[in-house]
Amino acid sequence: MRSVGVEEELLLVDARSGEPLALSGAVLAAADRSAGHLPGRGGAPAHTFEKELQKEQLEFATKPVTEMGELQEEITRWRAEAARHAASAGALVAALGTSPLPVRPSLSAGTRYEWLSEQLGLTAQEQLTCGCHVHVSVESDEEGVAVLDRIRPWLPVLTAMSANSPFWQGQDSGYGSYRSRVWNRLPSAGPTDTFGSADRYHEQVRAMLDTGVLRDEGMMYFDARLSAAYPTVEVRVADVCLEASTPVLLAALVRGLVETAAREWRDGRPPARIGTGLLRLAAWRASRSGLDGPLIDPGTMRETSPAGAVEALHAHVREALADHGDDERVREGIARLMERGNGARVQRELLRTEGSLGAVATRCAEITAVAAT
Numbered sequence: 001m002r003s004v005g006v007e008e009e010l011l012l013v014d015a016r017s018g019e020p021l022a023l024s025g026a027v028l029a030a031a032d033r034s035a036g037h038l039p040g041r042g043g044a045p046a047h048t049f050e051k052e053l054q055k056e057q058l059e060f061a062t063k064p065v066t067e068m069g070e071l072q073e074e075i076t077r078w079r080a081e082a083a084r085h086a087a088s089a090g091a092l093v094a095a096l097g098t099s100p101l102p103v104r105p106s107l108s109a110g111t112r113y114e115w116l117s118e119q120l121g122l123t124a125q126e127q128l129t130c131g132c133h134v135h136v137s138v139e140s141d142e143e144g145v146a147v148l149d150r151i152r153p154w155l156p157v158l159t160a161m162s163a164n165s166p167f168w169q170g171q172d173s174g175y176g177s178y179r180s181r182v183w184n185r186l187p188s189a190g191p192t193d194t195f196g197s198a199d200r201y202h203e204q205v206r207a208m209l210d211t212g213v214l215r216d217e218g219m220m221y222f223d224a225r226l227s228a229a230y231p232t233v234e235v236r237v238a239d240v241c242l243e244a245s246t247p248v249l250l251a252a253l254v255r256g257l258v259e260t261a262a263r264e265w266r267d268g269r270p271p272a273r274i275g276t277g278l279l280r281l282a283a284w285r286a287s288r289s290g291l292d293g294p295l296i297d298p299g300t301m302r303e304t305s306p307a308g309a310v311e312a313l314h315a316h317v318r319e320a321l322a323d324h325g326d327d328e329r330v331r332e333g334i335a336r337l338m339e340r341g342n343g344a345r346v347q348r349e350l351l352r353t354e355g356s357l358g359a360v361a362t363r364c365a366e367i368t369a370v371a372a373t
Helices: 024-035 068-088 111-120 141-162 178-183 198-210 245-266 276-289 306-324 327-340 343-354 357-371
Strands: 004-013 057-061 092-094 131-137 224-226 232-239
Touching (some): 004 068, 004 245, 024 057, 068 092, 131 245, 141 306, 178 232, 232 245, 245 327, 306 327, 343 357
Antiparallel strands (some): 004 057, 004 131
């Protein structure tokens, strides 16, 4: 069975005002102190936290697992640890794709981040967004590229399901996932053409690096890519999700997409002939609507309801889900998500009931902590 891992980026906020706090250094120091009393497994560090582009962020990654119940435990554990270390530094952690309140982010120290700031200017300076990345193991680069070529039309549905960033710089953006719009300002971000082979994929990466616009392979910010560090396909289109159960749902669906695509490749079925321009429209529609407006059906590339698009995705991967033992979990997760709504809907409802964006941020931090217990 293919292994799955999840990376989550969390926002550090003030417990009273909800304003983002540039405290990642203090939180990481607290994690390091705590790890000094915990034995590392096999020589590995006892915590998995890292800094991100901005000091208002904290990132963690789960270990690779094969069972979704174990993935749920991993996410729960690391969210709880993040909340504990943040509290020791005087902050809360909130699973928010963007800050509801206005913020002037503080760039993290480091040569790479300094290069990004100099090269990208205001785009990098404003880039305070928190995403969720799903890694699924593949047997080879050739299989991985075959997967990338075949999952392209399905990725916008994942953006819609995970949408958790309706507010930007203190106002309602009108989008469910404004994070994805901010992220797509980056020069290599977004959907890709089909590659056809691993050789062509790597040729494209080398050609992009040779332009000098990008510093390294880690800046290949495709919607889905071959990981430069692990033998995985990495899907990068989701906002960080408010509740800890949602990234598990996404991970099960992404593994289903990867397995379904690999089977199609082995059976000699070509990828759908859908232009990148259409995929950009589908991605924009998903970021705008979330689950509260029309989406693009991945099979027909025509407008459909949110329920129709999600059901099309579920139907597409149902056989793989059943083979993994994930179908019942996915059915239940989809039903809960469609009834309750994604994080964008929850945030807007909180604004109506709480009356301020600061309260939205602090309440979402409470939800994040509750989901981690």
